[in-house]
Amino acid sequence: MFVGRQTQLARLNTLLRHVREDEDAKPGKALLIRGRRRVGKSRLVEEFVDRIDVPHLFFAATGRPVRDELRLFAEEVAASNLPGAAVFNGVHISNWDAALRLLATTLPDDGSVVVLDELPYLVAADNGFEGTLQRAFDRELARKHVLLIGIGSDLAMMEALNEYGRPFHQRATEMVVPPLTPAEVAGLLDLPAADAFDAQLITGGLPLICNEWPVGMPLMDYLQQAVGDPTSALLVSGERSLAAEFPSDVQARTVLQAIGSGERTFANIGRAAGDIPQGSLNRSLTALMAKRIVAADKPLSTKPASKDKRYRIADPYLRFWLSFLGPHLDEIERGRGDRVHSRIRASWTSWRGRAIEPIIREAVERLAPPVILDEHKVPGVVGGYWTRTNNPEIDIVVGDRAPNTKHVIALGSIKWLENAPFDHHDLGTLQAHRTQIPGAAVDTPLIAVARSGTAVDGVVHLTPENLITAYEP
Numbered sequence: 297m298f299v300g301r302q303t304q305l306a307r308l309n310t311l312l313r314h315v316r317e318d319e320d321a322k323p324g325k326a327l328l329i330r331g332r333r334r335v336g337k338s339r340l341v342e343e344f345v346d347r348i349d350v351p352h353l354f355f356a357a358t359g360r361p362v363r364d365e366l367r368l369f370a371e372e373v374a375a376s377n378l379p380g381a382a383v384f385n386g387v388h389i390s391n392w393d394a395a396l397r398l399l400a401t402t403l404p405d406d407g408s409v410v411v412l413d414e415l416p417y418l419v420a421a422d423n424g425f426e427g428t429l430q431r432a433f434d435r436e437l438a439r440k441h442v443l444l445i446g447i448g449s450d451l452a453m454m455e456a457l458n459e460y461g462r463p464f465h466q467r468a469t470e471m472v473v474p475p476l477t478p479a480e481v482a483g484l485l486d487l488p489a490a491d492a493f494d495a496q497l498i499t500g501g502l503p504l505i506c507n508e509w510p511v512g513m514p515l516m517d518y519l520q521q522a523v524g525d526p527t528s529a530l531l532v533s534g535e536r537s538l539a540a541e542f543p544s545d546v547q548a549r550t551v552l553q554a555i556g557s558g559e560r561t562f563a564n565i566g567r568a569a570g571d572i573p574q575g576s577l578n579r580s581l582t583a584l585m586a587k588r589i590v591a592a593d594k595p596l597s598t599k600p601a602s603k604d605k606r607y608r609i610a611d612p613y614l615r616f617w618l619s620f621l622g623p624h625l626d627e628i629e630r631g632r633g634d635r636v637h638s639r640i641r642a643s644w645t646s647w648r649g650r651a652i653e654p655i656i657r658e659a660v661e662r663l664a665p666p667v668i669l670d671e672h673k674v675p676g677v678v679g680g681y682w683t684r685t686n687n688p689e690i691d692i693v694v695g696d697r698a699p700n701t702k703h704v705i706a707l708g709s710i711k712w713l714e715n716a717p718f719d720h721h722d723l724g725t726l727q728a729h730r731t732q733i734p735g736a737a738v739d740t741p742l743i744a745v746a747r748s749g750t751a752v753d754g755v756v757h758l759t760p761e762n763l764i765t766a767y768e769p
Contacts, residue, residue, distance in 0.1 A: 298343050299503060300480050301336070304473060308344045308443075311469070315443045316350075316407035324438035326464075328415075329447045330454035331473035332588065332611060333537040336503045337447050338413050340473055345409055351378045353399075356413035362392075362422050369395055378402040392418075392425055396432035403440045410442055416450040419457070430463035444468075449540070452586045475501025478655070479767035486512045489760035490747050497651050500613025504529045519640055523621070523633035531628060534617030541587060547572065551580040552609070555590060556618025558650075560606040581607065589614070591654075596679030596693040598701050598735030604684055608654065615651060645713070652712050653680065653691055656745055660692060660708075660758065662766035676705055681733050688729040692743055695735075704735035706756070708743025718750035718757070726755075 308327075315325050331337045338356070345352045353376045355369050366389045374384040380402030389395045399410070412418065418425050437444055446468070448454040457464050476484070481499065482492035484506050494515050499505040508529050509518050522530040542549050547569075554568035566577045584590035591610040595601050609615035620643075621628075624636045661678035677698040681690040692708035695701030709726045711718045722744070730736050744755040745763070 299484050300476055301340050304340055304471060305344060307471065312348060312407065312409065312443050315441050322438040324440050324442045324444065326433060326444040326468035327471060328454055328458055328468045329445060329471045329473060330451055332451065333449040333540060334502050334504055334533050335473055335475050337473045341411055341445060341447060350407045350409060351404055352409040353378055354411040354413065357417035359417040365418065365421065366395055373399060373402065378408060379404045392422060392428045393432065396428065397436055400436035400440060403442050405441060407441045409445065411445045411447065413447045415446040416448045416453045419453060426457065426463040430467065433467055451588045476503060476506060477501065477767035479764050481506060482764060485509055489764040491515060492764065493652065493655060493760055494648065496655055497612050497648060498616050500611050502533065502613055505533060516641060520637050523628055523636045526629050531621055531625065534614060534622055537614065541589065547576060548580045548583055551577065552584060552589065553618060555607050556609055556615060560608065565607060593679065594699060595681045596695050596698060596701055597681050597704065597733050600699055604682060612651065612655065619647060649712055653710060656710050656763065657692060659763040659766045688732045690729050690733060692745065693733065701735060704733065704740055706741040706743055707733060707736060708745060710745045712747045715748060717748045718744040718746040718752065720752055723752045723755065
């Protein structure tokens with residue numbers, strides 16, 4: 297079942313319409329689509345080409361040697377509905393320059409779509425591919441009424457393809473395919489707002505996982521069903537993503553597992569990863585952050601402390617998978633998913649309390665201010681604050697900018713428990729911490745994000761229902 301993505305589909309249709317109607321000498325256009333693995337980029341484009349009534353080619357690279365990719369490309373073109381596809385029957389192509397020039401001869405005059413999926417594989421396998429693609433686009437493809445779409449999950453590489461100094465610079469527009477939002481998850485699974493945020497922690501908003509979650513099923517019931525099936529998308533998506541990202545980099549996976557187990561500081565990650573040397577740990581963390589798999593957070597205040605950097609898994613689903621599923625796949629495969637489920641149930645509340653923080657901060661940033669603090673009319677950025685000793689540690693800090701905040705607009709606390717509202721004790725703790733954060737004043741507004749409501753006055757109270765409105769159109 298295909299869900300959501302109406303904004304992206306509309307944009308694709310608009311680009312194709314411009315390609316077909318453009319009377320310039322070079323009507324062809326290029327689009328680079330990026331997004332994390334298994335977020336549904338290829339599925340989106342497949343849905344698009346299925347809905348349109350124009351000839352198209354959809355080629356997915358495999359990471360094989362260049363000669364094999366060229367052979368598969370020729371076979372895919374020959375099997376496509378491009379009007380000149382027959383020229384590829386039985387042809388032997390020795391390089392991408394010849395392949396793309398020949399492709400141009402197959403394209404019609406009234407509009408077509410050419411998709412190169414897993415574009416980073418082609419770039420990695422052939423150092424000259426970017427230049428070849430640029431020349432083919434400038435000399436051949438751009439003169440055709442064709443929409444050329446490149447898709448990739450290597451976020452850093454896909455961003456770099458369009459940067460200044462690279463061959464394809466300024467030749468393509470860009471599109472980012474995000475995960476489904478908590479509001480989309482709520483609508484798809486028919487869950488109340490609070491449960492939808494919890495579901496976001498498990499699925500990461502990945503459509504493939506959401507589609508196997510029965511509508512209306514409670515979270516723990518779905519988990520019990522999923523861990524009982526070794527082929528569940530919830531189980532296999534994590535391993536497939538890691539295998540694609542790190543086919544041979546064992547050390548990066550070890551560091552990732554250390555962060556996934558809950559370690560957040562540089563020193564603790566290094567110890568948990570087997571006391572690897574600092575230089576090696578730095579390289580692994582740099583690579584993980586470049587791939588947008590790991591995020592590094594800094595305390596947000598008027599006196600930022602760069603040495604107090606903390607690391608986390610950027611993808612909620614992968615964080616859940618590394619914490620509960622990946623280390624215990626052997627149990628699931630031998631039919632003891634019940635043990636995994638019991639382990640999740642026992643640790644869920646404490647694990648969720650930390651894991652929900654980045655998602656809540658994103659939602660608050662979408663709302664804050666002026667929506668929640670009317671007297672402040674700047675957009676606002678949201679982070680957290682901590683010291684090396686975690687005294688204090690503040691869940692929410694709203695500043696006027698990042699990373700060098702000039703004014704702390706508000707600060708707050710997250711209490712994500714089913715049966716415990718934000719109470720006087722929580723308020724007293726937050727008021728005491730307000731005096732310890734650089735840039736805050738005694739009258740700095742306070743925010744309480746509480747799953748079960750609040751029993752006190754004097755705070756801006758945000759419920760799950762408030763937060764989910766941040767994702768509405």
